[in-house]
Amino acid sequence: xxxxxxxxxxxxxxxxxxxxxxxxxxxxxxxxxxxxxxxxxxxxxxxxxxxxxxxxxxxxxxxxxxxxxxxxxxxxxxxxxxxxxxxxxxxxxxxxxxxxxxxxxxxxxxxxxxx
Amino acid sequence: xxxxxxxxxxxxxxxxxxxxxxxxxxxxxxxxxxxxxxxxxxxxxxxxxxxxxxxxxxxxxxxxxxxxxxxxxxxxxxxxxxxxxxxxxxxxxxxxxxxxxxxxxxxxxxxxxx
Numbered sequence: 299x300x301x302x303x304x305x306x307x308x309x310x311x312x313x314x315x316x317x318x319x320x321x322x323x324x325x326x327x328x329x330x331x332x333x334x335x336x337x338x339x340x341x342x343x344x345x346x347x348x349x350x351x352x353x354x355x356x357x358x359x360x361x362x363x364x365x366x367x368x369x370x371x372x373x374x375x376x377x378x379x380x381x382x383x384x385x386x387x388x389x390x391x392x393x394x395x396x397x398x399x400x401x402x403x404x405x406x407x408x409x410x411x412x413x
Numbered sequence: 414x415x416x417x418x419x420x421x422x423x424x425x426x427x428x429x430x431x432x433x434x435x436x437x438x439x440x441x442x443x444x445x446x447x448x449x450x451x452x453x454x455x456x457x458x459x460x461x462x463x464x465x466x467x468x469x470x471x472x473x474x475x476x477x478x479x480x481x482x483x484x485x486x487x488x489x490x491x492x493x494x495x496x497x498x499x500x501x502x503x504x505x506x507x508x509x510x511x512x513x514x515x516x517x518x519x520x521x522x523x524x525x526x527x
Binding site: 401 | 457
């Protein structure tokens with residue numbers, strides 16, 4: 299089955315610990331994205347990557363870090379510097395289209411709770 | 414700041430009622446417009462999209478949306494809802510000037526009572 303997988307589905311961490319969320323896609327998509335979803339705020343872009351070994355900050359990158367060493371993988375690390383890390387995290391991907399845009403496809407999400 | 418606004422945070426209606434969800438954006442220039450839906454416990458999935466052409470677009474499950482450029486709006490409609498339409502709905506905009514990024518509205522939670 300082609301798609302985007304995120305693991306784990308639920309994650310609990312103590313305050314002050316870094317945690318890494320996994321995102322893998324087998325759609326051969328060029329670009330990958332991380333969003334954070336909070337009630338009433340929709341989805342907000344944390345980081346995105348349009349090609350391997352390159353990524354850009356989104357609107358709320360502070361306290362997060364990413365890497366893109368392989369086309370199919372885009373892990374997100376929530377660091378202890380993130381002041382309010384408890385949220386639902388969504389990963390997405392799409393094909394890059396020169397001069398245009400392709401719809402994004404989304405993974406099932408990881409709900410992170412920091413105690 | 415450029416943004417996407419959804420007017421209603423929560424909507425409650427009965428089966429067979431009509432649904433209209435508002436979406437306005439503040440980007441100038443060329444835009445690509447989307448409505449996504451998130452059913453309870455499921456992935457975010459695309460309902461419909463507008464890139465160009467006929468401003469009235471039809472999507473899955475009987476939904477449609479109308480792009481009104483002069484009003485910077487892309488409202489979602491369904492003439493007769495079902496209990497299974499209970500979900501959260503998100504409007505999203507890709508502004509060509511912003512590159513390969515989407516900006517989402519705050520979402521509208523829709524509860525359809527049987």
